[in-house]
Amino acid sequence: MTMEHVLVLGARSDIGKAIAHEFAERGHPVQLAARNAETLEADKADIELRYGVGATLHEFDVLETGSFDGFIDALPDLPGIVVCVVGYMGEQTENEGDAAAASLVMRSNFEGPAQILGAFANRFEERGSGTIVGVSSVAGDRGRATNYVYGSAKAGLTAFLSGLRNRLAKKGVHVVTVLPGFVDTQMTEGMDLPERLTAQPSEVAAATARAVERGRNVIYVKPIWQLIMAIIRNIPEPVFKKLSI
Amino acid sequence: MRLSGWGRYPVLETSVIAPRSVESLRSVVREGPDVIARGNGRAYGDSAIGRTTTVHTRHLNRMVSFDNQTGVLVAEAGVLLGDVIAAFLPRGWFPIVTPGTKFVTIGGAIAADVHGKNHHRVGSFRHCVEWVEVMGDDGEITRCSRASNSALFDHTLGGMGLTGIIVRAAVRLQPVETGWIKQKTIAAPSLQDAMNAFEAAQDATYSVAWIDCLSTGRNLGRSLVMLGEHAAVSDLPGRYARQPLICPTKRKKSVPMDLPSFALNRHTVRAFNAGYYWMGVRNGDTKLVNWDTFFYPLDAILGWNRIYGRSGFAQFQCALPIHRSRAGLTELLQAIAGKGMGSFLSVLKRFGPQDSPFSFPMEGYTLALDFPISDKTLILMDKLDRITLEHGGRFYLAKDSRMSANTLNRSDDRVTRFREARNVNGWRDRFRSAQSERLEI
Numbered sequence: 001m002t003m004e005h006v007l008v009l010g011a012r013s014d015i016g017k018a019i020a021h022e023f024a025e026r027g028h029p030v031q032l033a034a035r036n037a038e039t040l041e042a043d044k045a046d047i048e049l050r051y052g053v054g055a056t057l058h059e060f061d062v063l064e065t066g067s068f069d070g071f072i073d074a075l076p077d078l079p080g081i082v083v084c085v086v087g088y089m090g091e092q093t094e095n096e097g098d099a100a101a102a103s104l105v106m107r108s109n110f111e112g113p114a115q116i117l118g119a120f121a122n123r124f125e126e127r128g129s130g131t132i133v134g135v136s137s138v139a140g141d142r143g144r145a146t147n148y149v150y151g152s153a154k155a156g157l158t159a160f161l162s163g164l165r166n167r168l169a170k171k172g173v174h175v176v177t178v179l180p181g182f183v184d185t186q187m188t189e190g191m192d193l194p195e196r197l198t199a200q201p202s203e204v205a206a207a208t209a210r211a212v213e214r215g216r217n218v219i220y221v222k223p224i225w226q227l228i229m230a231i232i233r234n235i236p237e238p239v240f241k242k243l244s245i
Numbered sequence: 246m247r248l249s250g251w252g253r254y255p256v257l258e259t260s261v262i263a264p265r266s267v268e269s270l271r272s273v274v275r276e277g278p279d280v281i282a283r284g285n286g287r288a289y290g291d292s293a294i295g296r297t298t299t300v301h302t303r304h305l306n307r308m309v310s311f312d313n314q315t316g317v318l319v320a321e322a323g324v325l326l327g328d329v330i331a332a333f334l335p336r337g338w339f340p341i342v343t344p345g346t347k348f349v350t351i352g353g354a355i356a357a358d359v360h361g362k363n364h365h366r367v368g369s370f371r372h373c374v375e376w377v378e379v380m381g382d383d384g385e386i387t388r389c390s391r392a393s394n395s396a397l398f399d400h401t402l403g404g405m406g407l408t409g410i411i412v413r414a415a416v417r418l419q420p421v422e423t424g425w426i427k428q429k430t431i432a433a434p435s436l437q438d439a440m441n442a443f444e445a446a447q448d449a450t451y452s453v454a455w456i457d458c459l460s461t462g463r464n465l466g467r468s469l470v471m472l473g474e475h476a477a478v479s480d481l482p483g484r485y486a487r488q489p490l491i492c493p494t495k496r497k498k499s500v501p502m503d504l505p506s507f508a509l510n511r512h513t514v515r516a517f518n519a520g521y522y523w524m525g526v527r528n529g530d531t532k533l534v535n536w537d538t539f540f541y542p543l544d545a546i547l548g549w550n551r552i553y554g555r556s557g558f559a560q561f562q563c564a565l566p567i568h569r570s571r572a573g574l575t576e577l578l579q580a581i582a583g584k585g586m587g588s589f590l591s592v593l594k595r596f597g598p599q600d601s602p603f604s605f606p607m608e609g610y611t612l613a614l615d616f617p618i619s620d621k622t623l624i625l626m627d628k629l630d631r632i633t634l635e636h637g638g639r640f641y642l643a644k645d646s647r648m649s650a651n652t653l654n655r656s657d658d659r660v661t662r663f664r665e666a667r668n669v670n671g672w673r674d675r676f677r678s679a680q681s682e683r684l685e686i
Contacts, residue, residue, distance in 0.1 A: 046307035050332040186265065 003053075004080025007031040009060060009116060011040060014185035014201040015135060016085040022205035023081070024051040031079060033060035033071075062086045062112030063104075068119045081212060082120045083133040084113045087154075089187055095149035102149050109137075109153035114160040121164055124173040131212050132168075133176045134161040135204075138220070141179075141229040144245060165217060176211045177218040180204045181225035197224065248299060251550050252289035252646055254557030254618045257679050259294050263301035267412060271384035273300055274410060274675065281678035282406045284350030285325060288357065289560045290646020291679035292405050300410060302352055308332065309413065316418040317375055322352025322411045327544075329418070330536070335490050338418040339475075339536065341373035345592075347541050352411040357643035358403035358604040362451035362473065362540070365443075365597035369604050371402040375415035379408060382675035386412055400666055403604030405642050407667060407676050407686065423489035425476040426451070426539040432526040436466025436574055440610070443470065443595040450474050451539075454593040455525075457518040458614055459511065461582045466574065468593055469525035473539055480533070492535035499547035503555045511585035543590070553617045558588075559646050561626050562613035564596060565638040570610040573636030577612060577629055584625050588615040603663045605641045613644065623647060642680065650685040660686060 006023040010016040011032035020030045024047045032040050037057040044055040060071055072078070088108035095102040117132050124130030139147050140154030158177055165175035182188060182198040199207075199221045207221045220226040235243070249256040261283075264270040274280055282300050283293035293299065306323035316338055318329065326340055327347035333339070344359040353359075355377055360369045367373075376390035379401055387409075389398035401408045433439035439454050446452050451473035460467050478489045485492075543549050550558070565573040574593075591614035599606040616622035630652045633640065639656040640648060654660055664686050667673035 042307050042309070045309065049308045049311055050328070052336075189263075 003028045005029050005031055005077045007033060007058075007075070007079035007082045008085060009033045009062070009083065009113075010085035010087070011037075011043075013085050013087075013187075015180070015183060015204050016083075017043060018201035018205035019083055019085060019208055020047060020055075021050075022202070022209045024053045024055065026209060027051070027053060028081070029054040029056075029077075031056050031058055031075060031077075033058040035059070035061050062116065063107055065112060065115045068116050071116075072119060072123060078123060078127065079120075080129070081131045081133065082117065083135070083208065084117055085135045086113050087135070087137070087187075089147070089150050092147050092149060105149050106153045106156075109150060110156040110160070113157055117161070117164065121168060121173065121175075125168060125171045128172040130172075131174045131176065132161075132164065133178060133208060133212060134158075135178045135180065135208070136161065138179050138181050138225050138229050142232050142240075146244075162218075174212075174215055176208070176216060178204070178208050178211065178221065179219065179225065179229075180221045181228075183221075197222065197228075248294050249557065250286060250288045250290050250293060250646065252558050252560060252615075252618075253550055253553075253555075254559060254646055255291055255679070256557075257291060257294050259299045259679075260297065261295075261299045261301055263304055265304045267305070267380075267386070270300065270305065270380065270410065270412070273298065274380055274382065275384045277382075277675055279675055279677040280410070281676060281681075282322070282352060282356070282410045284323060284353030284356075285348050287346055287349045287353060288643045289558075290644065291683065292357070292643060292645075293353070294679040296677045296679055296682050302350060302410075305412065306350075316420060317415050318418055319413065319415045320351055321413050322355075323350050325350055326354065329416075333418055334421070334424055334536070337420055337422070337490060339421045339424075341417060341419045342367060342370045343540055344370075345541065346544055347537075348544060351414055351416060352406075355402060355411055355414055356404060356406045357641075358601065359643065360596070360606050362453045362594070364599075364606055365447060365452065365595050366450060368597060368599055369403070369601070369606055371601055371604065373417045374402065375417060377401055377411055377415075378413040380410040380412050382409070382671055396666070397670075399602045400663065402601055404663070405680065406678065407663075407681055408670070408672050409676060421475050421490075422478050423476045423481060423485075424492040424536045425481060425485065425489070425533050426473040426536060427476050427480060427531060428534045428539055429472045429531045430525055430528065431470040431472070432522070433468045433470050434464060436468070436578065437571070439466060439468035439470055439593060440571060440574075440595075442468075443610075446470070446472050447595075452595060455521070456578075456591045456593040456612070457522050458578055458581045458588070458591045459515045459518050459585065460522075461579075465582065466578050466593075467522060469522065476533060482533075485533075492537065494535075494537065498545065500549055500551040502551065504552045514588060515585070553615070556618045558615050558617045559622070559626060560613060560615050560644040561629050562611060562641040562644040563629070563633040563638045564605060564607045564611040564641070565609045565633065565636050566607055567609040569636040569638070573632065573638060574610060574612060576632045576636070580625065580628055580632060581614070584621070586616060586622055586625055588617075590615050603659055605639065605643070607639065609638075611641075613641075642684075645680065645684075648684070650683065653684045653686070 006028045012034040047055045090105040136158045137154040139151035140158045161177045182193045211219045280298045281295040302323035305321045309319040342361045358369045449472040454468040454470040456468040596606045598608045
């Protein structure tokens with residue numbers, strides 16, 4: 001059986017790398033896409049050596065939305081599975097005062113990921129098969145004072161993925177939304193995260209691959225986050241607006 | 246943050262940095278004021294806790310190349326031995342030297358110059374290391390081997406990270422036909438019987454003994470000596486022979502919480518040890534076990550360090566020269582059993598010759614056992630130190646968390662030269678661990 005190619009958008013990030021390793025370990029050839037892709041040469045060699053699968057590097061910038069069709073055309077194989085891990089948190093206070101900073105966060109987490117996954121959706125629909133995975137965030141479940149610029153962009157992505165899933169459900173194309181919660185990555189380095197609520201990138205990767213195999217729709221990497229976010233979503237707004245969480 | 250080794254004692258404050266590239270590692274090293282590398286944190290004590298800064302190598306964990314003619318793997322320091330096995334056993338290769346856990350990094354294995362069940366035949370990890378690349382205090386990387394920069398090579402193997410940051414290494418693997426080991430268990434009712442069994446088994450590829458350190462009198466030092474040979478395909482029953490390099494894996498168990506300190510006491514441990522010994526006697530003889538069970542029995546219980554409870558534990562491991570082994574071991578075991586403070590994870594092993602300037606092994610015997618941390622056990626371990634010194638033995642720094650600088654000095658006249666090399670090469674200014682400070686090396 002030939003295994004489907006897996007494209008990872010944002011392959012330099014800790015979660016992206018972990019997802020590439022996870023699928024490669026399961027026998028999938030992987031396509032690693034990121035900015036300055038040539039600097040991922042050592043990771044490509046590592047993956048090929050460890051798992052005996054092919055790995056290719058592809059230049060990709062999520063902000064260059066005009067380049068997306070050309071990017072897809074240039075891939076040596078249209079992947080069976082595409083995973084978008086791209087994201088950028090920024091600094092909330094900066095995002096509040098600086099429109100350009102806020103725009104960068106919105107475009108990196110919503111516009112770019114949604115556009116590229118939308119472009120793949122059309123190709124997959126045409127082919128009649130494929131899986132689209134968007135790594136969104138629990139921050140998108142409800143806007144909070146501490147990170148609502150990032151959170152709202154992720155909320156947009158989550159809604160986009162949900163709509164895409166609805167549109168493609170009868171077309172042989174499946175859409176998975178991954179909500180990781182806290183993850184121990186470069187993005188969260190130095191933050192004091194509670195250990196029980198914090199996933200390792202490898203846990204996100206394993207949960208993602210399982211969700212793809214089982215055709216799950218929306219997954220929280222650590223089940224406790226589903227409970228936490230259910231509570232947070234259900235706090236009445238008059239109360240919620242006074243909380244600092 | 247607060248950091249400890251595998252024994253969870255001591256717990257010390259240090260700043261932990263996990264660089265993602267050689268460039269960022271370089272700037273951390275240059276910045277100082279002093280650093281120590283940490284692999285997967287499997288040293289028991291404070292070897293891999295920085296006095297100020299601890300550099301975690303977990304992101305520097307890529308495999309670089311593999312030569313399937315010579316079996317030489319080039320990998321970054323943070324690659325785990327378990328990853329090497331996962332990648333290369335299916336292709337018929339296995340580490341030549343492996344310690345009792347696969348959750349160690351290649352960098353850590355080099356720094357501690359770990360040994361395995363085949364030390365009597367091949368020596369320590371050094372045996373399979375072709376070269377090492379070490380980052381010095383100026384951030385420059387030097388490749389060292391037996392042939393070039395040999396002084397750096399010699400001091401880095403067993404140097405506990407005190408010669409610089411190990412960045413990459415070339416490590417030779419051995420070809421194997423299967424992932425299975427033919428294990429023979431010999432019940433030895435006394436220490437002398439166990440030593441006789443080791444001496445008679447010098448040709449065995451692997452040998453190790455589980456020793457009951459709570460039995461006394463006639464039974465003092467009773468052991469189960471386990472010998473192992475790599476199985477050939479022709480040794481396997483049909484169902485395994487079809488895929489000889491793939492072994493069925495058991496689900497890992499894990500210790501979900503710290504056990505209360507009363508869970509381990511002399512009665513529970515004595516009962517466990519007696520039961521384990523007699524089970525070994527009954528099951529004796531030869532059987533086929535997979536590599537994971539043979540080499541890494543404790544890895545099957547994730548987080549087993551939690552059974553000792555919140556205050557942690559210390560491991561005592563010494564090596565005794567061959568001509569003093571019997572007398573020394575007898576005295577050590579009498580001291581331990583007399584206090585009734587032995588653990589059930591006690592290991593006895595025959596070492597072969599070792600030739601390197603600062604590695605732990607020496608021709609003779611090594612004894613390793615755990616103690617939950619308490620005032621009483623700390624006093625007992627001081628006594629074990631004294632007995633070891635009297636018999637010309639020395640101590641394994643990868644296990645140590647509490648001995649004194651004075652004890653180290655008296656145990657090992659190589660320390661002076663190692664310290665000198667640290668001073669002469671400027672390593673001492675930049676590369677320091679909590680352990681190197683405590684031991685003044």
